[in-house]
Amino acid sequence: MDDSCSHIDAISSIKQPQRRECEECVKIGATWVHLRTCQKCGVTLCCDSSPNQHASRHARDAGHPVIASAQSGERWLYCYLDETLVQY
Numbered sequence: 001m002d003d004s005c006s007h008i009d010a011i012s013s014i015k016q017p018q019r020r021e022c023e024e025c026v027k028i029g030a031t032w033v034h035l036r037t038c039q040k041c042g043v044t045l046c047c048d049s050s051p052n053q054h055a056s057r058h059a060r061d062a063g064h065p066v067i068a069s070a071q072s073g074e075r076w077l078y079c080y081l082d083e084t085l086v087q088y
């Protein structure tokens with residue numbers, strides 16, 4: 001992990017999505033584009049291309065900066081604070 005940050009370095013095992021849906025969008029009947037899984041609490045939320053951007057809102061509100069892509073075939077982590085993207 002070359003261009004990593006302290007938040008990503010602190011992650012030893014990657015949390016995978018329990019369900020492939022945004023928990024918050026399901027509640028309000030909204031749709032999403034891509035899914036991201038919070039690496040602190042494991043919640044799966046929608047990406048910044050989605051209308052509600054629940055993942056970045058969660059990162060800000062809960063103070064959980066690191067997410068992993070929950071798209072099948074995508075293997076990367078992202079830190080919202082440092083804007084670091086790391087493949088794994």
Ligand SMILES: [Zn+2]
Nearest residue numbers: 005007079082
């Ligand atoms: Zn970071």
Ligand SMILES: [Zn+2]
Nearest residue numbers: 022025046054
């Ligand atoms: Zn959402």
Ligand SMILES: [Zn+2]
Nearest residue numbers: 038040041064
């Ligand atoms: Zn979280």
